Amino acid sequence: KAGVTQTPRYLIKTRGQQVTLSCSPISGHRSVSWYQQTPGQGLQFLFEYFSETQRNKGNFPGRFSGRQFSNSRSEMNVSTLELGDSALYLCASSSGWRDDYEQYFGPGTRLTVT
Amino acid sequence: AQSVTQLGSHVSVSEGALVLLRCNYSSSVPPYLFWYVQYPNQGLQLLLKYTSAATLVKGINGFEAEFKKSETSFHLTKPSAHMSDAAEYFCAVIPFHGSSNTGKLIFGQGTTLQVKP
Numbered sequence: 001k002a003g004v005t006q007t008p009r010y011l012i013k014t015r016g017q018q019v020t021l022s023c024s025p026i027s028g029h030r031s032v033s034w035y036q037q038t039p040g041q042g043l044q045f046l047f048e049y050f051s052e053t054q055r056n057k058g059n060f061p062g063r064f065s066g067r068q069f070s071n072s073r074s075e076m077n078v079s080t081l082e083l084g085d086s087a088l089y090l091c092a093s094s095s096g097w098r099d100d101y102e103q104y105f106g107p108g109t110r111l112t113v114t
Numbered sequence: 115a116q117s118v119t120q121l122g123s124h125v126s127v128s129e130g131a132l133v134l135l136r137c138n139y140s141s142s143v144p145p146y147l148f149w150y151v152q153y154p155n156q157g158l159q160l161l162l163k164y165t166s167a168a169t170l171v172k173g174i175n176g177f178e179a180e181f182k183k184s185e186t187s188f189h190l191t192k193p194s195a196h197m198s199d200a201a202e203y204f205c206a207v208i209p210f211h212g213s214s215n216t217g218k219l220i221f222g223q224g225t226t227l228q229v230k231p
Binding site for chain 1: 146157159208219
C-alpha cells in the first residue's frame, strides 16, 4: 500500500506571495491532518479534514486555509506569506473513524520564505 | 487542556546502553498516547501507541513504553541503543471531544537522541 505523498517537497517563495501544498493520503483513508513544524514552536496542528469537511482547526491566522477533495486528497494554502511561515509542513493520513487514532505522516514540504 | 512535556531536549547515550526518553502528560481523562520518531529530512514514523489496553506497549525497532497513570508518564525505553536510533523523538497525545476523534495530535517539544560509538 502506498504511503502518504506530499508535493512539492521543497519550495522557495517570496514574502507576500501565496503557496499551495498538496497531500495524497493512504488509499482508503478519509482524514487528512496538517501540521507545521518549526525549530521554535515545534509541531503545531493546523487543521483536519474528513470527507471534504473541516472537522477541527488549530490556532493559526486566516491566511492558512485548506480543503479536501472527493478522492480525499487535500491541499493547504497560505496567502500573503511572511518570513515566519518558513517551516516544514507535514500532512498525516488516517481512516478518520472514531476508534482509529493512528496517523501516518508524509515526508513533508519544506517551505522557505525569503 | 491536554498537554505533553518531554524532559530533556537532548539525550546522549553510548551504543549498547539503555535508552530512556521521558514524557509526562496532563489530561483530565484517560489519554491516548503515542511516540513518533523523525529522521533528518523525513516525516514522522509511529513507534508505538497506548490506547487504554495493556500498560506496557511494545513498538517497532525494539522500543517499548509503559503507561503509568499514577505518575502521568509514558516514558520510552530501549534496552540497547544502536547507531541507527539517532533521531528526534516526539511524544504526543490525542484529545477527544466527547467520544469523537478530533484528528489532532498534540506534540511534546521533542528529544534529540545522540548515540555515541
